[in-house]
Amino acid sequence: MNQTLQNDLLIKAALSQKTERPPVWMMRQAGRFMPEYWEIKNKYSFLEMCKTPEIAADVTMLPVDLLGIDAAILFSDILVTAEAMGGDLSFEQGVGPRFSNPIRSKADAENLAVDCLDKLQYVADAIRVIQQRLDGSIPLIGFAGAPFTILSYLVEGGSSKDFKRTKLLLNNEPQLAHYILQKIADVTIQYLNMQIDAGVNAVQLFDSWAIALSWNDYRDFSHYYNKYILANIKRSVPVISFCKGSSVFARMMAEANPDVISVDWNADLKNIKQALPAGIAVQGNLDPFVLYADKRVITEKIHQLFERMRDQNGFIFNLGHGIMPDIPFDNVKHAIEVVKEFRY
Structure with missing residues (x-):
């Protein structure tokens, strides 16, 4: 993007440049902990919200307007790529995402479309609407689900506690797993490049279920494809x-x-940061459950993390995972104010 950002703290920190304080955004920041989200959600299904650019923009802007965060993240879902490829996706209240046609065979895998970018055009449209509304105030983060995580949903037919079917596929039919992962990776490259062309200022790859994997399986079935994606997207x-x-x-x-x-x-x-090659920034890593605690505790925990990271360039404040739906809104707002008042 040629647009000059009024607040470019996130971009500077992401590029390991010095910032006067850590930038702050939170995963799932445009979510169910906000009454204003429910005012919209009660009128539309989750997929309608994702697929209607004006509504996706409304939800994306909620934490911008109500919390004053340093970056917006596109309101969407990691599973939209799986749906575009042919997954019959629905979201059930209290259950989560469901695919009514899970992958159970080579034939199912062969039916997954790779030339499906036109079905995701609503995401590019939403990005353009959001950027008009942001008007250069803060960066917009786009995102995609990583291949292994998307595979697990397609194979399990939804969320899973043990990933039994997925691991059975990796162990018994590794070639079929690789065939599916390659397809998902190719779609993900197209999808992220589309978002970059539409004007996002950064992108995040979410591999939510990598924790289920052993070291070798992570290397072969997750990392390999994430590396392929990062080597083939526009690194602008x-x-x-x-x-x-x-x-x-x-x-x-x-x-x-x-x-x-x-x-x-x-x-x-800090230990993680120092073990990484120079020039790779870190993001995180407050335990989201801290946000249930008293405001005094929230302040202390954030300051502890900041003191630990005081001499480190390339640090974006975030949670270690997403905000839970029942965290008090005031606590989230307080945490963001604590970050914004801090100075190195």
Whole structure:
């Protein structure tokens, strides 16, 4: 984008440049902890919200207007690529995402479309509407789900506690797993490039279920494809790589050459940062459950993290994972104010 950002803290930190304070945004920041979200959600289905650019823009702007964060993130879902490829996706209240046609055979895998970018055009349209509304105030982050995570939903037919079917596929039919993962990776490259062309200022790759994998399986069935994606998208904007399990996999994740690694809350962030190659920033890594606590505790925990990271360039404040739906809105707002008042 040629547009000059009024607040470019996130971009500077993502590129490991010095900032006067850490930038702040939070995963799932445009979500169910806000009454204003429910006012919209009660009128439309989740997929209608994602697929209607004006509504997606409305939801994207909620944390911008109500919380004053340093970056907006596109309101969408990681599973829109799986739907575009042929997954019959629905969202059930209290259950989550469901695919009524899970992948159970080679024939099912062969039916997955790769030439499906036209079905995702609504995302590019939403990005353009959001950027008009942001008007250069803060960066907009686009995103996609990483191939392994998307595969797990397509194979399980939804969320899973044990990923039994997915792991059975990896173990018994690794060639079929690779065939599916390659298809998803190719779609993900097209999809992220479309978002970059539409005007996002950064992108994040979400590998939410990488934590389910052993080291070798992560290397072969997750990292390999994430690296392929990062090597083939337009690197004109910073790229953030996130997985649940980044406290374990961070050094391997660095081999894919992201600008930023988003770290879950199980790790000491400074130790992770110092183990990474120079020039890779870190994002995180407050335990989201801290946001249930008293405001005094929230302040203390954020300041502890900031003191630990005081001499480190390339640090974006975030949670180790997403905000839970029942976290008090006032606590989230307080946390963001604490970050914004801090100075190194």
